[in-house]
Amino acid sequence: MALETDTMTKDPILKVEHLSMRFGGLMAINDLSFEAYRGDITALIGPNGAGKTTVFNCVTGFYKPTMGMITMRQKAGKEYLLERMSDYEVNRDAKVARTFQNIRLFSGLTVLENLLVAQHNKLMLASGYTILGLLGFPTYKRAVGQSIEQAKYWLDKANLTDRADDPAGDLPYGAQRRLEIARAMCTGPEFLCLDEPAAGLNPRESLALNELLRSIRKDTGTSILLIEHDMSVVMEISDHVVVLEYGQKISDGNPEHVKHDPKVIAAYLGVEDDEVEEVIEQIAEIAPGDTH
């Protein structure tokens, strides 16, 4: 009951109910239910192989879940059942954007072109499905101008303006991560899913990433769901943490609550329940490096 009154005040943007995903004999996700709230940064954490990326792929339409329901509620109140939509419709119609654990940029396209490709559907409409654009109608030229302005805005946010005309494959790793987030934001999402955005970043880049994510939430009102191993990122910026282990939810709540949940500590360090008290203090220091 207490939980219910808590959620009453918050408006869920994504509702995952009884989600199960089976690969042959392996139950990657087993009856998982959680909610992500509008305007929040929700973190999905858990040990390796817990099924976090599988949840992501189900939410973004790349996998069809074996069972369960995933509801996306837009600001305007329109609801989408994501498990029934194909991957590109999840982005185009439901306004859910994502990034990938192993960065997937268009490496032979320039940084600016990457951001223009992300605005494909908008531009396609403006170009009259290419025909008006081929004939040189001014509507398309205007739309391209707007798209470049939009791209400039995100280049500026991701601190990539100086590299706008370089191929995306030529950027250093941290910049590629930021570009992938900027590209996802150029699709104009209401809900942004980030798969390990801080993986491989140095502490300074991690801080810059935190800033970027905060400003995305503040300036665009986009809600964020992220998978992350880097606890300095998770604990710093997330409002709400969901912990998975073996495809099941073991903890759900604010970072403080999760940090001290004995089940979470046991999952990460594999200790007996009676030893939990001792390791609580240690965990704060060890966790970032150890869990990576």
Add this chain to the structure above:
Amino acid sequence: MANISHTNESASSNLMARALREAFYAGLVAIGLFVLFVGLKTDQNILNELVLVQRWGLLAVFVAIAMVGRFLSVAYIRPWLDARKAAKAAAPTVEREAGFVARNFSLLALIALVVYPPVMVALFGFQGSLKWVDNFGIQILIYVMLAWGLNIVVGLAGLLDLGYVAFYAVGAYSYALLSSYFGLSFWLLLPMAGILAALWGTILGFPVLRLKGDYLAIVTLAFGEIIRLVLINWTAVTKGTFGISGIAKASVFGIWSFDVSASNNFAKAFGLPMSSAYYKIFLFYLALALCMLAAFVTIRLRRMPIGRAWEALREDEIACRSLGINTVTTKLTAFATGAMFGGIAGSFFAVRQGFVSPESFVFLESAIILAIVVLGGMGSLVGIAIAATVMIGGTELLREMDFLKQIFGPDFTPELYRMLIFGLAMIVVMVWKPRGFVGSREPTAFLRERKSVSGSFTKEGHG
């Protein structure tokens, strides 16, 4: 100072010693390799007995070539290459201002093409110019158009299509059949052939959308063969292997005809002496115009969202889908657009030949068109045009190499070695420029300056 020159001297004498030593070893290896192949030869004498012919002189020539080659390579060529590489590495990379020719290459090439027929006529006369305008000019332009069409599918969208010649065939037969059965004019059938080929491109596209890489290549290859076999076996309509002959000539927009008997004959209308050269020159300019149209559309398309989506598809299909791009329709449009250019080229081919048969649309044609795209540099229009000129013009030029007979004897027919030389040339180009003549990619949009993207970043596509 003395010290340095001393070490230099000893180094060079060392090098000479090493070169001689290696030449000696190379000679030994050559003897071992060739003694049985070249040194001895079995032959039959007049009594039908098997005799052993000894050819020590020839063996000595082989061994000498190996030794001299090795010596030169070790003593001179390799140090020279190393020194050049070192000099290149040491020199600061100065951005060299591109020359006038390099900057205005496309424009100069276009001007050259426009003045090409009159120049040929001036040089060789009307009858003599036929070969140069037709065999070289028109044929190369047809391949340029085909390769630019395939470039959309392979170079931009990264979908490996080995059956492209099928659309060429669809275009050619569309014109041949519709004009001979219904008497429709070339100017109506030219766009229609394009549309029909695009339709077939879509039909092919549907079943193969789920396939990637090698599997896609195999299925498109099969599609190309199916079309050809249908053309061979559907004799009631296509006349099978006999082909369709007597295909109507094109007219100048229906105003002047090139039929000798027609009252509005071009030569008669202008009071010129009768010659078939006018028609060929007209076809040359028509092919040029169609090529320019293809180039214009391709350049325009690359700046459209669909063109960017094609290139994005080549780079990473999954990322495309995560950005809300419907990859199914994107692939289909790539297939259809590429097929459309193939169909237009096909109908032009039919009108130029006046005869089509399934033999013109064998797999080798697909392979040559694909080779042009790859040699030219996938995605680059200029590179592909150069590659088409080199490949098609080069093979044609080998027919003209009569002076080779003086070197190799009157039995030598250079035409027979066309494919061999052609293959060698391709290997050389691929070793020298692995990403094709123009390996870099021009970006379609820029904020501050247009920097071309090096070929090492672009991907070849995977399906």
